Amino acid sequence: MSEKPFTDQELLAYLDESLSVALMSEVEATLRSSDSLRVRLATLSRQRNDGVHSVGEIWRRNRLSCPSRSQLGGYLLETLPSDYHEYIEFHLHETGCRYCQANLEDLKAGLSAASQDSNRRRQKYFQSSAGYLSADKDE
Structure with a gap:
């Protein structure tokens, strides 16, 4: 062999x-x-x-050659200049940097959790405000 x-x-x-x-x-x-x-x-x-x-x-x-965590966050949020976005894309997918891929997955999980927390807070504000708004209509 x-x-x-x-x-x-x-x-x-x-x-x-x-x-x-x-x-x-x-x-x-x-x-x-x-x-x-x-x-x-x-x-x-x-x-x-x-x-x-x-x-x-x-x-x-x-x-x-690895981007920083904040640069990976910018990549995730699509706020980077196109050249840098392409570089990170190449770094993640062509070179297959497992360190940066793990960082990106961690950022995605954090973004998802923050979004869920934000939705819960928004619902609580709405529910607490709805009672005040309906009380104002009755008066």
């Missing part, structure tokens, strides 16, 4: 759990059957822990 050649960047991203789900599964399946890939991954991990870093590694590890 020939194994798929993974790049060093893909293997380092695997260690950071920042690959797409499909590619993570592919690496894991190959690791189960390939001693050479396990050795290579261990070597990369050891080099990283020994302080051997490239500019690309520092960029990925510190998530310098």
Whole structure:
């Protein structure tokens, strides 16, 4: 069985759990059957822990290309300039950044909860005001 050649960047991203789900599964399946890939991954991990870093590694590890949480909120509310909106779209869907996807899902859940709270408050205000309005009509 020939194994798929993974790049060093893909293997380092695997260690950071920042690959797409499909590619993570592919690496894991190959690791189960390939001693050479396990050795290579261990070597990369050891080099990283020994302080051997490239500019690309520092960029990925510190998530310098990831948008901030407030920028993801702007993306969700569609208030960003179109170029930046397209960049975030690319970052989420093409690069498959799981960190940003999780942040976006968290923001969506918070937005949904805030909307439900707002609707409940609006109903309570209406119900409490309705009694006053009907009392004014009777007088």
